[in-house]
Amino acid sequence: MADVSGDGPLSGLVVADFSRIVAGPYCTMLLGDLGADVIKVESPAGDDTRTFVPPVRDGESTYYLAVNRNKRSIALDLADESDLAVARTLARRADVFVHNFRPGSMERYGLGYDDVASANPGVVYCAISGFGTHAGAAMPGYDLLIQAASGMMAMTGEADGPPLRAGISAIDVMTGLHSAVAVLAALNHRGRTGRGQLIEIDLLSSALSSMINQSSAYVAGGVVPQRMGNEHPSLFPYGPLPTADRELIVVAGNDRQFRILCDVLGRRDLAADPRFATVGLRNHHRDELRPELAAALASRGADEWAELLTRAGLPCGPINDVRGGVELATRLGLEPVVDVEGVPMVRNPAVYSLTPPRYRHRPPALDNAGDVVRAWLARTT
Structure with missing residues (x-):
């Protein structure tokens, strides 16, 4: 089952991707670009972003397309015992397990870290949440909500205008990047020690870290950043x-x-x-x-x-x-667009001299590899 068509640095690793929307899928897409075999586990209704329209390309949400290449999809209803058994078998076989359900949700299905690691001690298990696993565990995490809660919106916009959200899901993307870095570090540790581990990342902490000079202005300088439009608080012009x-x-x-x-x-x-x-x-x-x-x-x-x-x-x-x-990127020779089985996509920004990102699979149709994954799991368990 492992996809060995590429020679990326993560070739041969299996990622069980139970995430949806943006933060988790962006993380796993980056891992897939580097050669990992990403199995995207979806509910029978599919990832929510499949319905985020417009715009569309050939009837598919461009939002969904943006963060789901180099994956294969299997639709599983975790409330169904036979589908849940498939999910647990996949978890035992995976090198990396990623999800962004609320804390406690996966434990109800026997897919929490303790359950997965007991059968798969080497697993690198990345759990992404909105507000962490303590007092905020029950709070749902959406990018807009985190932009508001973290202070990002309060400092975005004109000085005499209302708070504004960033034009992209900035916190989701930054959390996906933080998650990918954390997974790679844990894989390196596993390579040296043979031990997997649990990684917990929440959107609020990721936002506060990513606001760099602005969050530092408060925690180190006691200054609460305010909206300045396009002005920079420390540089002019x-x-x-x-x-x-x-x-x-x-x-x-x-x-x-x-x-x-x-x-x-x-x-x-x-x-x-x-x-x-x-x-x-x-x-x-x-x-x-x-x-x-x-x-x-x-x-x-x-x-x-x-x-x-x-x-x-x-x-x-x-x-x-x-x-x-x-x-502009095209004129500069950066080749920003790649064709992935007929779908134009923005390329992975990393350039490697020996093991470049590979674009093996277009974003998958729902359950496009369900039979293949089930057959592979049946052979390897």
Whole structure:
């Protein structure tokens, strides 16, 4: 049953993927890209994201397609004894077990860590929850809810506007990444010791970790971050500035970059001004510096400034839509889109010199490998 068609670094490993929606499926898709044989266990109704429409491609949700390549699906009703027996057999055979049901849910089916590990001591068992396994165990975890609960929404949006969610399921994606890193570390440990282990990751903790400087502002500095629109709390200029035709992202992350900006704009006097001499001073005097920069940028359009500033070594660029982002990556030779059995998908961003990601399976139809998985389990138990 193990898929050996690729030679990825995880080739030969079996992942029992009992997760759904985004965080777990994104984690397991990354493992599948690296060669693992991912068996996606779904209810007879299928993963919820199959119904997240529009948009669609050939009748399938593009949301579902985004996080489920390199997997094969088996539909199991855990309330049915025969299907539950299949699920338990798969758990005994798997190298990695991933789920994102509420804490306590899998234990009711004999699929909690203690049950699985008693029959499969080497299993790396990753349990993803919304709010952890203590006082928040009964609380459901959805990305929007975590963005609100963590403080991310409170600091996203214009200063005089309402809190806003990020344009993507940012916490789900970051939790999926944290989960994949944790699984890989546990697999490395297993390779050295032969011992599996339980990994617990919750969306709220992942959010607080991923907010880096903003969460650190509070826990280390006692500062509660507030909404600043496109402004950065610690850097200026670091965001959109107006030009003759449209806004341009301009980044001066240090004093050298600020001097480059002033040189290209023909405003060396700004770099020499003691009010703007350092990062901290520019932040303090940003309201005085902003109109000076805007006046200088008003002499040319965004594309012309982008060419001049980029040539000088300053990070800058236009504000693209998603189409523009994909087209830019294509022009830069990054080859952002791969064809996976007829489905265009955004490629795995990692580039390996010896064991590149493989795109072996398009996102599976519900239960597309049910008979194959059952036959494999019958032969190996």
